[in-house]
Amino acid sequence: TKRIFSGIQPTGSVHLGNYFGAIWRWVELQNSNEAVLCSIADLHSITLPQNPQKLRENTLLMTATLIACGIDYKRSILFQQSKVSMHTELCWILSSITTMARLAHLPQFKEKSESLKNVPLGLYIYPVLQAADILLATHVPVGQDQAQHIQLAQDLVQIFNRQFGQTFPIPHTLINGPSQRIKSLRDPAKKMSKSHTDFKSRLNLLDEPDELLEKVKKAVTDFTSEVTYDPEKRPGIANLINIHSLFTGQTTEKICEEAVGLNTGQYKLKLADIVIEKLSPIRKDILRLTREPAYLDEVLKEGTERATELATSCWTEVTEKVFGNDIQ
Ligand code: TYM
Numbered sequence: 001t002k003r004i005f006s007g008i009q010p011t012g013s014v015h016l017g018n019y020f021g022a023i024w025r026w027v028e029l030q031n032s033n034e035a036v037l038c039s040i041a042d043l044h045s046i047t048l049p050q051n052p053q054k055l056r057e058n059t060l061l062m063t064a065t066l067i068a069c070g071i072d073y074k075r076s077i078l079f080q081q082s083k084v085s086m087h088t089e090l091c092w093i094l095s096s097i098t099t100m101a102r103l104a105h106l107p108q109f110k111e112k113s114e115s116l117k118n119v120p121l122g123l124y125i126y127p128v129l130q131a132a133d134i135l136l137a138t139h140v141p142v143g144q145d146q147a148q149h150i151q152l153a154q155d156l157v158q159i160f161n162r163q164f165g166q167t168f169p170i171p172h173t174l175i176n177g178p179s180q181r182i183k184s185l186r187d188p189a190k191k192m193s194k195s196h197t198d199f200k201s202r203l204n205l206l207d208e209p210d211e212l213l214e215k216v217k218k219a220v221t222d223f224t225s226e227v228t229y230d231p232e233k234r235p236g237i238a239n240l241i242n243i244h245s246l247f248t249g250q251t252t253e254k255i256c257e258e259a260v261g262l263n264t265g266q267y268k269l270k271l272a273d274i275v276i277e278k279l280s281p282i283r284k285d286i287l288r289l290t291r292e293p294a295y296l297d298e299v300l301k302e303g304t305e306r307a308t309e310l311a312t313s314c315w316t317e318v319t320e321k322v323f324g325n326d327i328q
Helices: 014-032 052-068 086-095 100-104 108-115 122-131 144-164 211-218 236-249 252-257 264-290 293-323
Strands: 003-006 036-040 078-082 139-141 171-172
Touching: 003 122, 014 036, 014 139, 014 171, 014 236, 036 052, 052 078, 052 211, 052 264, 052 293, 078 293, 086 122, 086 293, 100 122, 100 144, 108 122, 108 144, 122 144, 144 171, 211 264, 236 252, 236 264, 264 293
Parallel strands: 003 036, 003 139, 036 078, 139 171
Antiparallel strands: none
16 A cells, blocks of 8 residues: 655745645645645754744644645644654664765755854754655655655665665655746746745745735746746746646646737736635635644644554564564
8 A cells, every 4th residue: 555655844934835846746645545644844843943932833833734735634644743753763773774975965964054154963864864754655745855865765765674674665756747846936946945035036825915916026037028838948937837837737838828918027917816816715724723723733633643653553563673572
């Protein structure tokens, strides 16, 4: 049977990159009756400084966001990573079969540590914890930026299985079409990212309609006024068309056909309408749910119980393989 696992850090604002690259696809998989585990990766978040109370709020906000986007906590397992301690324990075991050289080359570590004078160890072993997360998974839907982390997990599964005997399945990466990499609205050479300093570079699920309109209007395109789809030569407008296509399900050809006669400025207004129409109900739902923290807590508790149960089911096997069987 398939077991699908993915995670997201509890940062306040979910942007369209997170939405299309990850959440939206989890919902699709869930709705086609796959077993989906969604982890709110707070252990990953603390590798950079966090205000504890804010982190707690953001964990609940992420829970609300996932539910508002269509994660059904009865069918899927929605849980808080730090509450399932086996992830951390397994991370320790895996860290003993990982080389430092292998981790040093991972691009996300390089990116995040570049600007820091003192680099936390947690940031370095971050991908090992991510590997520990997904060891029971068969499939991992993520955006392109996580591909190398999943590759590491695949390597570690192989090393573990070779050293201790067949234990874990090799996790397959599910990365898919244009949703795998939504670009920054200010610089289409870069991905849309929550760490980008220019807030106009991303569309957030919680943005007000007039903010969405403003950001789409200001999206960097080029000096050609027609609306044509050419991701290589015209990455800015292609990114907008991709977003349009993901929201409406129309092909990029169809979208360009319908935009004949519009210049890019007029097309942006049309796209802004669609974005606003699609995001407004989600935004309202998120805000409604955040007013029910007790409910959100209950959801997480239930998910954590079920995730713990799954992790426990293989834990004895892992510890016996690594530390030997008890005598008697
Ligand atoms: P995080 O929280 O940075 O991002 C969550 C998901 O959003 C995807 N994503 C994008 N996809 C397309 N275009 C973009 N511009 C874009 N920006 C972000 C990411 O690829 C990701 O799928 N380490 C992980 C969380 C994690 C995890 C896991 C993921 C913890 N354990 C186990 C998978 C499996 C992270 O920081 O994601």
